Amino acid sequence: MAKQTSFILKSFVMAATIITFGILLFLIGYILIKGVPYLTPSLFNMSYTSENVSMFPSIINTVLMTLLSLMIAIPFGLFTAIYLVEYAKRGNKLVEIIRLTSETLAGIPSIVYGLFGMLFFVTYLGWGYSILAGSATLSVMILPLIIRTTEEALKSVPDSYREASFGLGAGQLRTVFHIVLPSAVPGILAGVILAIGRIVGETAALIYTAGTVAKLPKDLLSSARTLSVHMYTLSSEGFHTNEAFATAVVLLIIVLLINTVSMVIARKVTKI
Amino acid sequence: MNKEKIKITGIDLYYGDFQALKNINMILPQNKITAFIGPSGCGKTTLLKSLNRMNDLISDCRISGEILLDGQNIYENIDVNLLRKRVGMVFQKPNLFPMSIYDNVAYGPRTHGIRSKVMLDEIVEKSLVRAVIWDEVKDRIKKSALSLSGGQQQRICIARALAVEPEVLLMDEPTSALDPVSTSKIEELVLELKNDYTIIIVTHNMQQAVRVSDKTAFFLLGEIVEYRDTESIFSMPEDKRTEDYITGRFG
Numbered sequence A: 001m002a003k004q005t006s007f008i009l010k011s012f013v014m015a016a017t018i019i020t021f022g023i024l025l026f027l028i029g030y031i032l033i034k035g036v037p038y039l040t041p042s043l044f045n046m047s048y049t050s051e052n053v054s055m056f057p058s059i060i061n062t063v064l065m066t067l068l069s070l071m072i073a074i075p076f077g078l079f080t081a082i083y084l085v086e087y088a089k090r091g092n093k094l095v096e097i098i099r100l101t102s103e104t105l106a107g108i109p110s111i112v113y114g115l116f117g118m119l120f121f122v123t124y125l126g127w128g129y130s131i132l133a134g135s136a137t138l139s140v141m142i143l144p145l146i147i148r149t150t151e152e153a154l155k156s157v158p159d160s161y162r163e164a165s166f167g168l169g170a171g172q173l174r175t176v177f178h179i180v181l182p183s184a185v186p187g188i189l190a191g192v193i194l195a196i197g198r199i200v201g202e203t204a205a206l207i208y209t210a211g212t213v214a215k216l217p218k219d220l221l222s223s224a225r226t227l228s229v230h231m232y233t234l235s236s237e238g239f240h241t242n243e244a245f246a247t248a249v250v251l252l253i254i255v256l257l258i259n260t261v262s263m264v265i266a267r268k269v270t271k272i
Numbered sequence B: 001m002n003k004e005k006i007k008i009t010g011i012d013l014y015y016g017d018f019q020a021l022k023n024i025n026m027i028l029p030q031n032k033i034t035a036f037i038g039p040s041g042c043g044k045t046t047l048l049k050s051l052n053r054m055n056d057l058i059s060d061c062r063i064s065g066e067i068l069l070d071g072q073n074i075y076e077n078i079d080v081n082l083l084r085k086r087v088g089m090v091f092q093k094p095n096l097f098p099m100s101i102y103d104n105v106a107y108g109p110r111t112h113g114i115r116s117k118v119m120l121d122e123i124v125e126k127s128l129v130r131a132v133i134w135d136e137v138k139d140r141i142k143k144s145a146l147s148l149s150g151g152q153q154q155r156i157c158i159a160r161a162l163a164v165e166p167e168v169l170l171m172d173e174p175t176s177a178l179d180p181v182s183t184s185k186i187e188e189l190v191l192e193l194k195n196d197y198t199i200i201i202v203t204h205n206m207q208q209a210v211r212v213s214d215k216t217a218f219f220l221l222g223e224i225v226e227y228r229d230t231e232s233i234f235s236m237p238e239d240k241r242t243e244d245y246i247t248g249r250f251g
């Protein structure tokens, strides 16, 4: 009887794994087959024209948008998490409120962030459709993610490290920055990678904040489309479906690259 | 010679509503080894941590009474970090940082402002030698400390504590996680260190208390039942409860 149950359970687990992997492989294969043949060098020309829909400006814009968003979100997120975990007293009302808020914010659809960004950054602050408004919106969007993953990473650092540090006469600040934070780096990086994934893949929050201009930006107040927005625009216009697939291939490669690089960094950091 | 290093008067300690220490009074003499013994949960660790204010880290912990270190009240007008530099601690489980052996030992001195590499090198070597671990690790002090055996790690922990040149060393069951060979190494080390430090050691091992300590305090339910010279407490316990405990007839 027990043997039978365990056999059935095992089959289910196997089937689920195979199906998951199958879908993933199919998806990647489909994109590659549809996209790779159209990956021509001209798609990487310096500038975009309506005949040659080069994705080069969008790649640069994506990189800029990602860096800028992270530069805003990481400091805020990191310090908030440090405050919540290391400084605030357990059961503090303010902490509960911040935590509840950030958990709620994490579940809000990105189009809502887009709307907020449009009303606040684009219109109220007068930044217009721009890289600045786009990355500000994105950093608000990824902030809860960064806070939560950093919190988890800090909490998973054993208390015995903190005890040892305090026991040697180190203060709170030194303990946090020399002992706790370095041990938490892999977890924090994992959060940052997730955040990068969300930034690179985002369209809804960007269309009405950063706009869709497919040029290299002159400054932070220029409108700029990222790769995902580029892909979305191409496929919604309907004239360049093949190029949209080619863009998807590049997007896929970029995400893979980011993941590998961050994994290597994480390993370097944890190793002594 | 028998100078009072630490004087504890009327200490009551609460975790929330639970009273973990009840009216503790004792004098810990300088350059002696004092052992704390007693069944699990009787407050040995709690009292130990009161001596360098590690209890401050627990939010619902309240303490009243007086603890004097060289005549100075450690719960009044004192820099806690400097107190912990003077009163070092070795924990029950080895708790090295995930860094190299060198960085572990150098962490304390660096914390207290020593930057010179020459001085740090010297302190690290001296501390490792004092903790009788230098010969075993001298070829790999830049390697991760976590790859060492439990007994080696605990001796590095002792070296790390010694590196800040404390006056008092608190040891919370330092050998409870170790094999007999490592245990006897650490016991020898403790006896060796007695000349320069005032040592307080918590132990569940009666033989260990007899082997290393000059004085022994027997705790029960947050109170000190008996506190006298180790020899006399083990040969002629005054209290029935002490006798039951040290002869192993307890709970």
Ligand SMILES: Nc1ncnc2c1ncn2[C@@H]1O[C@H](COP(=O)(O)OP(=O)(O)OP(=O)(O)O)[C@@H](O)[C@H]1O
Pocket: B015, B018, B020, B038, B039, B040, B041, B042, B043, B044, B045, B046, B047, B058
């Ligand atoms: N942080 C805490 N919060 C609440 N109660 C605690 C806390 N730490 C210890 N206690 C309680 O205080 C009492 C004394 O604990 P303590 O750790 O000092 O015992 P101990 O004598 O060291 O025991 P052991 O031999 O098992 O280490 C126990 O009843 C314990 O449950």
Ligand SMILES: [Mg+2]
Pocket: B044, B045, B046, B172
């Ligand atoms: Mg204990």
